[in-house]
Amino acid sequence: MQFLYDAFQALLKAGAFVMLPVIITVVGLCLGMKITRAFRSGLTVGIGFVGIKLVIDMLAANIGPASKAMVENFGLQLDIIDVGWGAIASVTWASPIIPLLILTIFLVNVVLLSLKATDTLDVDIWNYHHMAIVGVLVYFVTNNIFVAVASAAVMAFITFKLSDWTSPLVERFFGIPNVSLPTMSFLSSVVIAYPMNWILDRIPGVNKISMDLNKAQKYLGIFGESTMLGFILGCIIGGLAKYSVGAAFNLGVHMAAVMVLIPKMTSLFVEGLMPISEAATEFTSKRFKNRKFLIGLDAAVVVGDSRVITTALVLIPLTILMAAILPGNRVMPFADLAVITFRIALVVAIARGNVFRSILMGLVVMAAILYAGTLTSPVLTAVATQTGLDFKGQMISSFASVSMTLSFLIYQVFVNNLMITVPILVVVLGVIYYFAQKAYRKAIAANEQGEM
Amino acid sequence: MKRVLIACGNGIATSTMVAMKVREALKEKGIEVKVEQCKLLEVPAKGADYDVVVTTGRYDNTTNLQTPIVSGMAFLTGINKAATVDEIVKALG
Numbered sequence: 001m002q003f004l005y006d007a008f009q010a011l012l013k014a015g016a017f018v019m020l021p022v023i024i025t026v027v028g029l030c031l032g033m034k035i036t037r038a039f040r041s042g043l044t045v046g047i048g049f050v051g052i053k054l055v056i057d058m059l060a061a062n063i064g065p066a067s068k069a070m071v072e073n074f075g076l077q078l079d080i081i082d083v084g085w086g087a088i089a090s091v092t093w094a095s096p097i098i099p100l101l102i103l104t105i106f107l108v109n110v111v112l113l114s115l116k117a118t119d120t121l122d123v124d125i126w127n128y129h130h131m132a133i134v135g136v137l138v139y140f141v142t143n144n145i146f147v148a149v150a151s152a153a154v155m156a157f158i159t160f161k162l163s164d165w166t167s168p169l170v171e172r173f174f175g176i177p178n179v180s181l182p183t184m185s186f187l188s189s190v191v192i193a194y195p196m197n198w199i200l201d202r203i204p205g206v207n208k209i210s211m212d213l214n215k216a217q218k219y220l221g222i223f224g225e226s227t228m229l230g231f232i233l234g235c236i237i238g239g240l241a242k243y244s245v246g247a248a249f250n251l252g253v254h255m256a257a258v259m260v261l262i263p264k265m266t267s268l269f270v271e272g273l274m275p276i277s278e279a280a281t282e283f284t285s286k287r288f289k290n291r292k293f294l295i296g297l298d299a300a301v302v303v304g305d306s307r308v309i310t311t312a313l314v315l316i317p318l319t320i321l322m323a324a325i326l327p328g329n330r331v332m333p334f335a336d337l338a339v340i341t342f343r344i345a346l347v348v349a350i351a352r353g354n355v356f357r358s359i360l361m362g363l364v365v366m367a368a369i370l371y372a373g374t375l376t377s378p379v380l381t382a383v384a385t386q387t388g389l390d391f392k393g394q395m396i397s398s399f400a401s402v403s404m405t406l407s408f409l410i411y412q413v414f415v416n417n418l419m420i421t422v423p424i425l426v427v428v429l430g431v432i433y434y435f436a437q438k439a440y441r442k443a444i445a446a447n448e449q450g451e452m
Numbered sequence: 453m454k455r456v457l458i459a460c461g462n463g464i465a466t467s468t469m470v471a472m473k474v475r476e477a478l479k480e481k482g483i484e485v486k487v488e489q490c491k492l493l494e495v496p497a498k499g500a501d502y503d504v505v506v507t508t509g510r511y512d513n514t515t516n517l518q519t520p521i522v523s524g525m526a527f528l529t530g531i532n533k534a535a536t537v538d539e540i541v542k543a544l545g
Contacts, residue, residue: 086464126465174510179529221515224493263464267489270468277469295529300461301509304492309512312493338491341461 016094016387021046023099024272031279044272045093051265052090053389056083059258060394062251067332067394069241076240077330078323080377084335085185085400086266087389088380089129092136092401093269094387097145101132101152106280108156113288118160120167121288122182122296123280126273130184131155133401137376138414140383151414154425155184158406160296162187165436166346167294168443173349174302179295185342186299188404189365193347196361220313226338229316230259233334255334262335303341308348311358312341318359319366331373336399343369343399365405373403376411454544455486457502458524459511463491466508466528473527474506477537483544495521504543 011019021042028038063081070076092098105128112118135152139145163182171177181187222228234255238248302308316337323333344362351357377397384396397403402411413421456474460467467489475487490498492507496515499505505517506524513521520543526536 086462176510176525218515221496224491225497226491226494263462266464267468270465271472274469274472297528298461298466300466300492301525301528303461304459304507304509304511306512306514309493309514338493339462341493 012096017046017050019096020049020094024276027099027102027276028279031276031283033275033279037275041272041275045269048265048268048272049090049094051268052087052262055258055261055265056087056396057390058254059083060391060396062254063237063332064392064394066237066241066243066251069243070237073242074240076324078332080330080374080395080397081332082334082336082373082398083396084262085339085398086262086269087335087396088133088384088398088401089126090266090269091384091387091389092129092133093273095132095136095139095383097136097139097148098132100145100149101135102128104135104149104152105131105156108153109160110284110287112157112160113284113291113293118164119292119294120160120163120180120182120296121284121293122160122163123277123284124182124296124298125277125280126270127183127298130400130404130407131159134407134411134414137379137383137402137411140386141379141415147414147418151410154413155407155410158410158429159184159187161433161436162190163296164294165440166190166349168440168447169346169349170302171447173353174305176301179297179301181299181302182296183299183342184404184407185339185400186302186346188406189343189346190350191405191409192365192368193350193361196364197350197357200357200360220317223313223316223337224309226259227256229337230256230334233320237332259335259338299342299345302345302349305345305348307353307355307358308341308345311344311348311355311362314355314359315340315344315362315366318363319370322363322367323370326367326370329367329370329374330395331370331377331397331403333370333399339399340366343404366399368405369399369403372405372408373397373399376402376408453484453486454504455488455502456540456544457495457498457505457519458487458489458508459492459495459505460489460508461492463489463494470506470508470524470527474524474540477533478540481537481541483541485544503545504540506540 024042024045025038028041067079109122132152134155135148138151139148159182163180167180170181231252234252235248238251319333323329323331343365347361348358377395381395402408413425458467458471471487471489478485492511495505499517499519502519505519505521507521508524508528522539522543526532
């Protein structure tokens with residue numbers, strides 16, 4: 001026992017760049033992979049993380065002085081930089097407790113499936129990071145492994161149930177049957193969109209407005225190109241920091257580079273984890289041979305819808321504007337502007353494709369994300385710094401992890417007085433579960449009737 | 453060499469998985485391709501430089517891109533993969 005403990009401590013001390021490959025290799029071996037294949041996966045993931053570190057450190061070094069200057073020149077307190085969900089996901093995967101959290105989430109899925117309490121089969125292991133990050137942050141704050149694991153399990157439960165309950169909508173609106181989207185980056189918006197849509201339906205006049213934005217892609221299309229967006233934002237920040245033209249351009253080029261390089265590094269992560277996903281798929285297909293279930297997919301499959309893209313293209317500049325004028329917000333939107341599509345896909349579906357409503361609800365969703373991002377930035381920055389990333393005092397955030405409304409709420413439940421928060425959580429979940437499950441069963445029956 | 457563009461929501465996760473599967477599937481058919489990834493938002497800007505665009509999920513071709521677009525959902529769900537591979541081969545000409 002002592003040997004294992006010492007080995008683990010030595011591993012921790014060696015840092016994330018050693019730990020990640022080792023952990024992934026061990027997980028691969030446990031799933032029956034050959035040692036060379038498992039190690040290759042581990043090494044690929046480690047390389048991805050080195051890449052992320054290089055790019056993020058470069059971003060912080062470049063933007064740090066600029067945002068300080070922005071504060072001095074204009075009082076524009078946008079000193080927290082959005083580094084993107086990819087970087088945060090990498091930090092999540094580099095956490096020492098990640099194998100425990102991943103195992104918990106997977107087990108929750110298997111148990112729920114066995115109990116027929118969910119129809120979603122989620123072996124999209126990469127995307128477990130959305131659920132795991134809450135566990136990682138809770139562990140950092142409370143230093144209590146049980147509470148951290150519990151928070152990840154709750155996130156998993158909520159994710160699978162929400163993904164069940166939204167799957168009839170996904171089938172009807174996006175036209176993809178038999179799947180569900182257990183990606184919190186997609187699901188979290190329902191907390192705001194569902195009640196808001198209900199209210200908007202009942203306001204006379206507003207409920208009838210609709211807009212035709214077909215030309216949006218022609219004029220706003222440039223916001224969809226992250227390289228251009230990064231360059232433009234960099235130049236604007238340089239301008240606000242009263243840099244010389246050359247220096248502002250320089251910042252623009254560096255920021256455009258970040259927009260391109262982070263995805264490429266994150267992609268290495270995904271590549272490394274793929275064999276693990278495949279092993280999980282094999283395990284579950286053997287165990288649940290005759291069940292008909294909803295295949296859990298990355299929500300990326302629905303964000304190509306033209307109404308989603310149009311709404312996103314309008315929201316990108318609006319979010320940047322909101323970030324500047326919302327009192328108390330300190331997050332500078334950057335790398336995650338491109339994934340606004342994920343945050344609003346469900347909003348568009350709930351609004352039945354009405355772009356005007358989607359934009360309205362989207363603004364509220366994004367505002368909530370900006371505020372939650374501001375509030376959780378200290379914890380997030382501290383956790384990221386612990387894995388070896390160096391921000392030289394720059395604070396970070398993203399539109400993912402606990403900036404997302406639902407994740408933020410669950411995080412708050414587990415870092416505050418559990419005696420008060422847990423009973424509230426249980427009651428709220430219980431009530432929602434009762435009504436939502438009933439509506440879900442009805443929707444499934446209706447869909448099946450339609451097919452017959 | 454023919455060029456294939458794989459587009460997904462992020463250009464990171466789903467497109468990486470599909471890119472690997474497309475490369476393997478085409479290699480089995482003896483076709484060597486250059487595979488690159490991007491976001492769905494970037495298809496109008498980049499699509500013209502490729503021989504075929506494979507999208508993971510719904511994509512409405514509102515900008516009238518001339519490059520053939522094939523839905524790569526089958527690589528994610530595992531259902532009807534062979535038919536999709538044939539579609540890609542046909543589009544590559």
